[in-house]
Amino acid sequence: MADFDAIVVGSGMSGGMSAKELTERGLKVLVLERGPEIIPERDYVDNLAPWESPNLDSVAQDEIAEHYPKQYGGVAYAIKESNKHFWVKDDEHPYEEAEGTSYDWLRGYHTGGRSIMWSRQVYRLSDLDFNANKTDGHGIDWPIRYEDIEPWYQKVETFIGIAGSAEGLPQLPDSVFQPAFELTDAEKALKAKVETTFPERNIIPARIAHLTDATDEQKELGRSNCQVRNRCHFGCSFKAYFSSLNATLPAAERTGNLTMVHNAIVSSLEYDAQTNRVTGVRIVDAESNEKRFYTAKVVFLNASTIASAMILLQSTSETYPNGLVNRSDQVGRNLMDHVSGAGAVGLMSGFDNQKVFGRRPSGGIYIPRYANLNGQDKPYLRGFGFQGGSSPLGNGGGQIAGIGRNFKEAHKNPGPWRVNIGAFGEQLPNSENRVTLHPSKRDRWGNPLALLNVTYSDNEHTMLQEASKDAVAMLEAAGCTNITANEVSLTKPGNRIHEMGSARMGRDPANSVLNQWCQAHDVPNLFITDGSFMASSACQNPSLTYMAFSARAAHYAADLIADGTL
């Protein structure tokens, strides 16, 4: 008899949703989290005032060099002295990069994973995306279409809460929305001018997972509306932005069916060739080094794209000498992220007598993909969206001329309004972009280090060059002045923190790992619903899609358990 009905490996964005849906179906679920417990009342630091954090809330420079060179190098904007406990120390959790490549693997190991530190932008994929691989031949065809996942988007969105506006765009289907954060007047002017000059382009409010009109269900979980503090990277005591710690894990816990174990680093899955089932999960305790084994009827891998692939590769057996469910040799391959590094900044005149009240979280505007919507009309495949906004430039930082009263008074003036937009582009699937187990190096718990080998193709380079030109053209059309566009410099792979694709879904077990239910082709009680399943990256922020697929897979697994198949 198994210890649990289901084990969910990982408590982040997708693991939380898997746990919620499985427990709500009445299944006894064990969630294994490799990091320590985060208790909001103890560990959130969002209520600290600026003067309550030392040294401008900056991590000491020597400490960055010693412990956070990769993490800080990737997201300096998010790592502060007060919230550094949300980020891993690179020296404690190292990884390796193939010669000539560089990769940003940016992580948080604790309850809720990166759902605590994410940037909260949420967009649906469309059939433009689900058809993309089939259309241009890169990667393999998705075994699913938009109509298959649409009800699950609805279900997830209703639960998590999204501020946004219905726009009726076929390439970016509308979600279930709570009221959007209204655009500033400068953003409205930008929108009007850009949409007039470029009729195929749209500027819409960013869609963000923040409550602006909390439902009864959300209130029952202790969540309330966003207080517009922009302290999200420090946790949210109002639980206004979605995280698994703020929403899905509490929902799972209230069913009485959730068991959560922290500091449990999964080293492998145990496979029984006779039954062709995964029988359980082997872990090592991060603090005591004790090794334990938990059993369950089904296992959901939600450890994150790179980690889930590594767990499979570490799970070798006579049947699967190259890693569990790796008959196709696709485990660890096709590793994708989004790519940025092109955009523009300019000043908007005419708004000098205006300022804003409140600190709007997570961006202001989104420019959905407009490239190659109706056939191939650009010198690159697929496309990109722009994220950005317009707000008063302000005079913080002291980088303006003047001294004395005039200098102080200048800080009360919001200054000219600045517009900035930056591209998030799709990365093509490429089987040579992959994570493997380092042949010799191991971490302190004896598990192999990840060896990352990812490079961009010409398509990403060409796309970003074109995005840069487009960004300038839009700001020019809007009448901006002082337009600057830095030389295009692609972000490192991994830097957008949207890893995906390492156990792709497909129709053919010979070239894919998972079927349309995120279920392993070869082992029917194994599901993977973090970003690993993605057959292409699209250009939209992917967390919402991970959660929709997690919910769908969880119900499918629950059905199989209910009918005795599993």
Place this chain on the structure above:
Amino acid sequence: MRTRREVLQGLIVSIGGATALTACGGVANVLSTQSGSAPRFYTDAEMALVSRVSDLIIPRTETPGALDVNVPGYMDGLMTDWASTETKNAHRQALLQIKQSLDTQAGEDFLQVNDETAERALAVFDARAFAAAGDGNGYKRVKGYMSQSFFATEGGATEELKWVAVPGRWDPSVEI
């Protein structure tokens, strides 16, 4: 009841030839070098320069000034607890060059001249630094430390910037 301003003014202490108020309360006080205490990073001469320059850049007006909220102490803490050796050396070098430039501009020891002469010298030096490309031999960065430190204190954040902990609503269009 005394106003906050009166409370601040009542707390004036003297340091290094410049006037200073203890900061407005809060954790940063504890973590910064206290007004009147011996600096941990700066020499007395450096502390005097930082105090004088920050007071001229961010003087007390209707709202607290740099000395009222202990910007020199904040910066001393920043250099002691946050800065790497490289940053410390660069900061020290910048202060040295700033002092030399201001002495030249003032025609004598900048720290000994009267307010009018000091203001004039610093204004000219500041204008030149911001008119030119680059970091002004470190001056812009030093000014940045002063400004950021000021606005990170309770007095600078709440009284000068009208920082609100919990806005509670978003208004994208407020007429000034």
